[in-house]
Amino acid sequence: MTTTKTRPALARRLLRRPSAVIAVAWLVTLTAASLGAPLIAAHGPLDQDLTQVLALPSAAHPLGTDSLGRDLLSRLLYGGQPALLAVAEALAVHLVVGAGLGLVAGYLGGWVDHLTTRIGDLLFALPAIVIVLVVLSVFPGNLHAAMVTFGVLGSPSMIRVLRSRTLGIRQEMYVAAARVSGLSDAQILRRHVLPRLTSTVIVQAALFSGVAVIIQAGLGFLGLGAQPPAPSWGGLVADASQVIDRDPWMLVPAGVPLVLTVIALMALGDAIRDTAVENWSVSKLAASGPVAPPPVAEEMAEETAGTSRAPDPDALLSVRDLTVEIGGVPVVQGVSFDVMPGETLGVVGESGCGKSVTALGVLGLVPGGGRVVRGRVVFDGVDLVGSPEGLARVRGSGIAYVSQDPMVGLDPTFTVMAQLAEAVRRHLGTTREQARERVLELLAMVGVPDPPSVARRHPHQLSGGLAQRVLIALALAGRPRLLIADEPTTALDVSVQKEILTLLHTLQRRTGIAVLIVTHDWGVVATLCHRSLVMYAGQVVEQADVEPMFVRPLHPYTAGLLAANPHQAVSGHPLVTIPGAVPPPRDWPVGCRFAARCPHAADDCRAAPVALVQPEQARLTRCLHFEELVDEGVRR
Structure with a gap:
């Protein structure tokens, strides 16, 4: 997509928000530090120094040590690698399943929507934590399987939100215009529907990522993630809880990065959503589906x-x-x-x-x-x-x-x-x-x-x-x-x-x-x-x-429309109008539908459906008394 010079790029506008800058800075720093742990950490995550047990921060150990004298900074950085990988796995599955099914269900509708909604309801009813614990009992210590399962079980929220938004967007006229122009459904979804859902997807992804961080840490706290002595964020919190009466400081390096990461994900999601909203220079039209009227009492025969x-x-x-x-x-x-x-x-x-x-x-x-x-x-x-x-x-x-x-x-x-x-x-x-x-x-x-x-x-x-x-x-x-x-x-x-x-x-x-x-x-x-x-x-x-229709109409409705034509209005004379209004489908009469507004209507007009007839070459009319209309025109 080409942008104008007056519209700065999304990234530049995003970086004008202090909350976004702080969140991005924290997440980038955390990711870079975790990936570069071998270059940053002066000690290995498993190195022990029993002379420095539960030591406070110092030049040798910037964040202190744990109960076995292991460097907390090193364990925090090395523990960030499996944490970030686990969150990325869960998020990827969440986006593929949730966004994919939500888009398809909302756009295609019909049986696809019904089946997807039922599957989403089933997944939503399942207790995610219990299912994840069952998976870990089958695959002990396999955090990858656990987070993939959590990504699938967390997808119904994304499915519901995107399905609802897509149902509205697919009614937009520019989407209909794209379909008329011959674009495939995949092209329309990718080029015209998904861009309108970007902010929604980002917010949902940020919320889910925050929860995934907590779930990953919780599994580590319970000893179901990385097995000791391998470092993990949840394991650090568990170790800190064991010695909180002797060394409260240990809970700070163990818990604060976890909390800050969750807050940063939420703040970044909100900032991107607010920035993306600025892209829409034309407000989205309200898309409210029509209320279905009751069925017609009698099927109209069509013998024309x-x-x-x-x-x-x-x-x-x-x-x-x-x-x-x-x-x-x-x-x-x-x-x-x-x-x-x-x-x-x-x-x-x-x-x-x-x-x-x-x-x-x-x-x-x-x-x-x-x-x-x-x-x-x-x-x-x-x-x-x-x-x-x-x-x-x-x-x-x-x-x-x-x-x-x-x-x-x-x-x-x-x-x-x-x-x-x-x-x-x-x-x-x-x-x-x-x-x-x-x-x-x-x-x-x-x-x-x-x-x-x-x-x-x-x-x-x-x-x-x-x-x-x-x-x-x-x-x-x-x-x-x-x-x-x-x-x-x-x-x-x-x-x-x-x-x-x-x-x-x-x-x-x-x-x-x-x-x-x-x-x-x-x-x-x-x-x-x-x-x-x-x-x-x-x-x-x-x-x-x-x-011929302008000169000699053969239906009272046509004659009424022509008489009410503003182009034929005469100065000083009121414009002729047709009394009444078009009946809605639920109120269509059995006989001629124009009878209630027609000056030529008779009992036979209201008795039964009126068929189209061909009174002369290349002309059709749905009127039983069109001859009277012709005679009236001749007399005028």
Whole structure:
């Protein structure tokens, strides 16, 4: 990752904290002294001088001697070697098991999460000290086996914490954008998820290391570690306890280094956590899962002209009978449409109609743990439903995605160059230098001023319009054939919206890419789209070419949306609105879902599900009384 000159390196900022400096100094000094014990200690750890029994500190013995006249400094330094090795072994196992399982469980979910959680619960319920003592009874004096066992038994705390954090991070839009761009799960975990968990891992590791130091010393105190007369920190404490009535001083060199090491580990963990938090220039969005509504009372029948047709072999994307559930509740039902090569299809409707869920369902990225339960999504002749391999192949290189908020579609920890170059190298297999050249070319293609300067910036240093251009460049990195744009101008100013729409139109003409654009703005539809799909309450209610739909809508909902279009507002006249609101999935009626808001609704509209019909060539409508709507338009 490239850093800017205004952002000092993590290590330099860490060393500005006095607590971190003191902790690092102590740990480095202790480690160096233990490893260099043969060079530092003037006496061997087993050398005895019975004329200097329990001697106080002196020039010959800087920390004094024990009950057998052995030099305490020498025994402390030599005893530090097995102590540090034992802690390192336990920590390594703890990180591999805890961090590995926590990341995988939180990111993959499903049966992997369930199995990992159950294993973690089982390990958490086991008394770690008792199990370690059992291991030592089977392998007497084998401190390595004991600490490895302790590392495994201590991993559930890491698993739980990282699983919880990963569950939230995987809902971030920049993670979804990375998946859409075609990155593998391993790459996403390593490059986009794990960096966000660095501070959490460090704090957990520091806490565990402190406990491991105490456990190692405790085993030595009980005589279950290094066997006398071999030196160990726990053994020094045990020796000091035996002569505390005669020589209280001996407890100081035996116990103080142990206490200081634990305190230093805790202080260092806290300092690194606080320093790492400063890296996040954009606050993490709260990721709260949706509350699952109760199941729908009655399954809606789908006997429609749109869903009965086979996928169009000439279409680039052909969706048939797409049904998506979140929490066991259908939120999109029986959606069918085609996107032809080089075509722009607009998906229109109010918020809550299922537009974005439909778009994400095509990519297999339904939010909130949702899933596609029925239907086909055929892209370039390949059905993507139930095919993780097929989705992995087309994401980024076949189908690209642009979210509505560019600031959450980009990873805040990486520069523009790092993120775009990663996608370019993934899809095009270029060298680093070739990837950099391609990134600058992409930025120039989307109209970014001064591409080299922008490439060095982080997302928080970009304006909304500039960030959206970067996101479009990221989507184009793999030379996709279809671009799914989910309300790409919603979060932008009006003037910037026009620039982005012009950019999309220009890119389509230049590259021939097909576009599926989700919007609630009829101006966007009129400017960019060839055909339009109108959705209401999870269903397609009308589908037609743009011009006929504008001139003569065949569904009351479409007519109401067009009448409420601010672009057609007349000065001095109130803007027409549609009464009521879109019903949530749990409240979908049995009959026409728009009936409660429709001026043409009759009893037959509410009696049974309404099917899509084809009243004329290239037009579909889900209305029993569309003739009345046509006659009303003619009379006007």
